[in-house]
Amino acid sequence: MQVIDLQANGLCKRFGKAAPVFLGLDFSIRQGDCVALVGANGTGKSTLLRCCLGLIAPDAGRISLLGMTMADLGPAARRDLRARTGLVGQKHNLVPRLSVLSNVIHGFLGRHSGPRYWVHSLAPAWARAAAMTALEKVGLADLALRRADQLSGGQSQRVAIARALVCNPRFLVADEPCASLDPQAGEEVMALFMTLVKREGVTVLFTSHNVQHALSYGDRILGLQGGRIAIDAPSADVTPLEMAKLYG
Amino acid sequence: MDSSARTLPHRFNRPGGIGFVSYVIVAFAILWSLEGAGWSVDRLLSSPPKLADFFSRAWPPSTHNLERLAWKMVETLQIAVAGAAIGIVLSLPIALLAARGVLVGRGVNLVVRIILGFIRAVPDLAWALVFVVAVGLGPFAGMLAIAIDTIGFCGRFFADDMENTDPGPAEALTATGARRIDIAASAVIPAALPAFVSTSLFGLEKAVRASTILGLVGAGGIGIELKVGFDLFDYPTAMTVILMIAVVVIGVEQIGAVLRQKIIGPGR
CATH class of the missing domain: 1.20.5 (Single alpha-helices involved in coiled-coils or other helix-helix interfaces)
Incomplete structure (x- = not known):
């Protein structure tokens, strides 16, 4: 029997008095799936991703993540749930003045609280070793002590990926992880990201404006248009023309 | 055309x-x-x-009491540095409570910001009078006045600095289940650190300026020499004090500007 990692029912969201971002979304994501969420600007992709992680509350509807209903959880239970998730944003979102190693060690903060996980100098040996292993996986172990604001865009995104993967999350959300990178760096980072998450068996929901990325890396396509799901199909069944219509 | x-x-x-x-x-x-x-x-x-x-x-300024005045100026700087240091250190936890969206809810933010507003609303000279009553005449009262005045200044601006940091790193850590205190310590404070340094240097400059007049109300420092100089019509000594204050204040401001430039670059 397939385990469902994310189940969304009747999700609605609007900001202020503006038109609803989305209305009555229903979808589910199975464990180990890699789902590409696509749609034109302003269709609510980033908002939907944040709703899935409980960073934004939907106006209506239910989200069940890893078997738990987000709205029913108290702060502590929500933190425990999030400790099994991760977010890779398009802006990398590293702490600029801290070292690469400290930024990766921050990935443990969901499971371990306290000053020992604030900077790498104070971190336990096992956490430093695990963070170095994560950095080796993204090919940046030799830059562990460099300040995050001295990295290139591609390197920053690799560090963000290492931070997201260091505590072995089960569910990962990536919001246009290549949007701020040049095409070549974007290809490299996307290929690395997908190789790592598929090797680790992580369930992934990612957004991308790159149709080729969505079709080649996503097992399934979720297409948003006009506040509703216009496409929900295996990527092999989605034609480039259907994808183009989403942006039309 | x-x-x-x-x-x-x-x-x-x-x-x-x-x-x-x-x-x-x-x-x-x-x-x-x-x-x-x-x-x-x-x-x-x-x-x-x-x-x-x-x-x-x-004119010319008096040089008769130069050594005594110099030591009074040293005491003035000690009041300023000690008071500002205590104030800056205490400002950080207070600012964490005052900053919206960092550690605590809006109700606590509002109460702490009102308290900080009250502290700022009372002039440093009035705080000095209060502490002279509380702990007696002398530089200790001045140091406490500077400390509380620095809390009012740095507490508010540290909070603003934290609110103005990029929310992205904090959001990424929130998504991993990190607690608010960990997010504040790992993402918000490091990002706001250059602004903290800048604010602290402004706080120190403000403390040095304030400490030069605390002596007017008996709270230590060189201000008492200025008052005595004018009261006794000893204008050459008063002029010496004014010039010493100007040199020290301008010197501290210049050092502060150089440090700010070195630490965080131009623009603030």
């Missing part, structure tokens, strides 16, 4: 009704305030001879 065919935009916009009334109210408030402040052209025009008389009696 034929410019005559095109209507040029107005150089100025005519104010609307509310705008016009606002200008009138502001102008009236300024005139009313000038009257309340005893604005007098006659007195202003008669002041240069009196000022010249003061300078002629104060």
